[in-house]
Every structure is written in structure tokens, then in C-alpha cells.
Amino acid sequence: MNMLTFFDPASADLEAPDLEDVRSVTEDVWMALLGEDEALAPRAVPAGAPFDAAGAWSAAVTVTGGWQGVITIELDETVARTVTARMLDIPTVDEVHDGDAADAVGELVNMVGGSIKSLMPGPSTLSLPSVAAGRAAFASDVQEVCRVDVAWRGGPVRVCVHVPQGGPR
Amino acid sequence: MRAMIIDDSRAMRSILRHIVTGLDFETAEAVHGQDALDQLRSGPVPDICLVDWNMPVMDGYTFITEVRANPAWRDITLMMVTTEGEQRNIVRALAAGAHEYVIKPFTPDAIVEKLELLGLLNHDAAPDGVLA
Numbered sequence: 001m002n003m004l005t006f007f008d009p010a011s012a013d014l015e016a017p018d019l020e021d022v023r024s025v026t027e028d029v030w031m032a033l034l035g036e037d038e039a040l041a042p043r044a045v046p047a048g049a050p051f052d053a054a055g056a057w058s059a060a061v062t063v064t065g066g067w068q069g070v071i072t073i074e075l076d077e078t079v080a081r082t083v084t085a086r087m088l089d090i091p092t093v094d095e096v097h098d099g100d101a102a103d104a105v106g107e108l109v110n111m112v113g114g115s116i117k118s119l120m121p122g123p124s125t126l127s128l129p130s131v132a133a134g135r136a137a138f139a140s141d142v143q144e145v146c147r148v149d150v151a152w153r154g155g156p157v158r159v160c161v162h163v164p165q166g167g168p169r
Numbered sequence: 170m171r172a173m174i175i176d177d178s179r180a181m182r183s184i185l186r187h188i189v190t191g192l193d194f195e196t197a198e199a200v201h202g203q204d205a206l207d208q209l210r211s212g213p214v215p216d217i218c219l220v221d222w223n224m225p226v227m228d229g230y231t232f233i234t235e236v237r238a239n240p241a242w243r244d245i246t247l248m249m250v251t252t253e254g255e256q257r258n259i260v261r262a263l264a265a266g267a268h269e270y271v272i273k274p275f276t277p278d279a280i281v282e283k284l285e286l287l288g289l290l291n292h293d294a295a296p297d298g299v300l301a
Contacts, residue, residue: 029274117254126253128223
């Protein structure tokens with residue numbers, strides 16, 4: 001499980017990114033990595049529902065500075081391994097090791113998080129990704145301000161943005 | 170032509186390697202800026218470095234300043250390939266000596282276009298499909 005904790009909310013701009021921007025960023029990253037014909041499908045999930053994949057990978061990056069937030073991505077296990085195989089040119093999903101998946105999922109959140117960072121007030125700094133086999137969990141001092149639920153080849157994918165409690169203004 | 174790909178993500182190195190080897194580049198890979206400096210010192214020196222910004226040990230910006238501080242490496246072309254899209258940092262990197270700047274996510278065509286702009290493309294090389 002990827003346990004995320006936070007930073008100092010005192011001086012940050014707690015503005016939330018626009019949901020459609022986050023959706024668009026996610027689709028752009030996905031198609032740049034996997035090809036134009038590998039679109040993500042929308043997926044209806046009730047508000048507050050936990051990520052519902054049986055097995056999952058998750059990764060997070062933190063933005064600190066002019067804007068503060070945590071961007072996470074959660075992927076169904078099969079989705080994570082299939083994406084990894086594609087990104088690393090591994091012939092079959094069975095040959096994907098955990099280290100391969102950690103690297104690929106980390107780069108996914110790095111690209112999504114970096115793109116979201118560029119949409120928000122700066123200057124700010126993007127952390128290195130942290131990756132875990134399992135779904136993401138969040139500390140009590142943050143709140144979700146944006147969530148995109150989509151599916152790829154039937155497997156769920158979720159991108160979330162959290163900001164410190166008290167935001168967004 | 171020889172390219173050094175400097176990125177802590179093996180996935181990203183794989184993607185970039187696939188693109189540039191399709192353009193007839195030989196490649197070397199480094200996992201962070203210090204690793205790249207060590208490889209430059211032991212040679213061979215590449216024609217171009219494709220440099221991520223956000224890496225452990227030594228980031229891409231520091232790597233660029235180190236390369237530009239060494240006159241022996243002045244012929245190396247430096248291209249940032251990074252998620253770092255803040256205007257302020259793009260300006261910093263270019264001022265420090267980067268020649269071009271590509272923001273992730275990118276398409277293979279964007280890399281080809283930049284290499285062409287930099288005069289590093291062998292036009293006999295076929296930029297065949299790369300990512301998918």
C-alpha cells in the first residue's frame with residue numbers, strides 16, 4: 001500500500017486543478033506512451049468508492065512550492081503489467097518483473113504529475129515518484145480535490161489529486 | 170552519430186532508445202547526471218545527450234552546467250527531455266547551455282523534429298514506428 005503523507009499547508013496556493021485538464025493530461029500521457037489507438041474509456045464510479053481492482057499498483061508524486069498537491073495513479077495489476085511490457089519492450093506480460101512494473105508505473109505518474117504541475121501556479125518542485133504494489137492510501141491531513149476514473153482494455157485506472165486539508169479556496 | 174540517454178526511468182530510456190536507434194544512432198545510457206559525467210570522462214563522448222531533469226544523485230540541470238563548464242565537451246549537443254514544463258526552468262536550462270527542450274509526454278515525431286532542427290539526423294535513416 002502506498003501511504004502518502006504531507007507537507008506544510010501554511011503558505012501554499014490550494015487551488016485545485018480542473019477535472020477536464022486532469023482527464024486530458026491522463027489521456028495524452030497514455031496515448032503518447034501506448035499509441036493513438038489505445039484510448040482510455042470513461043468509467044462511472046460512485047463518489048468516495050475505493051479503487052476496486054482485485055490487484056493494483058499505485059504511484060505518487062508530490063508537488064511543493066507555489067502549489068502543493070499529491071498526484072497518484074492507481075492501476076489494475078493486469079493493466080500495470082501490460083503497460084510495462086509495452087513501455088519496456090518485454091515480449092509477454094508473464095516476463096514482467098515487479099521491478100519493471102515499478103519503473104514503468106513510476107514514469108507514468110511522473111509524466112501525469114509533471115503535466116499537472118505545469119498547469120498550476122509556480123514555481124514549484126516535483127518529487128521523484130514513489131511506487132507500491134497495492135492501492136494508494138492517504139493521510140488524514142489531505143483531501144481529494146480531483147479524481148479521474150477510466151478503463152483500459154476493461155481494467156480500471158484512477159488518477160487522483162489531493163491537497164492539504166483546508167483547500168481548495 | 171552517438172546519443173547518450175540520461176534518465177532514471179528504465180521505461181523512458183527504453184522508449185528513447187527505440188526512437189533514436191531507429192534513426193541510426195548508437196546509444197549509451199546513464200541513470201542520473203553523475204553516472205553520465207562518469208561515462209563522459211571514460212569516453213566515448215556522444216554527439217548528443219538526451220537529459221531528464223528530475224533524477225536522483227544528480228539532476229539534469231546540474232549535469233548541463235557541469236558539461237558546459239568543461240571546454241572539452243563543448244561540442245556535445247544537449248537536449249532536455251523532461252516533465253519539467255515551467256517556463257522559468259525551461260529558460261534556466263537553455264541559459265545553462267541546453268540546445269533544445271522537449272516536454273514529456275512526447276511523440277516520436279517530436280524527437281525526430283528536434284534532432285532534425287539540430288542537424289543531427291541522417292536523412293537516409295527511416296524514422297519507423299516506435300512506441301506502440
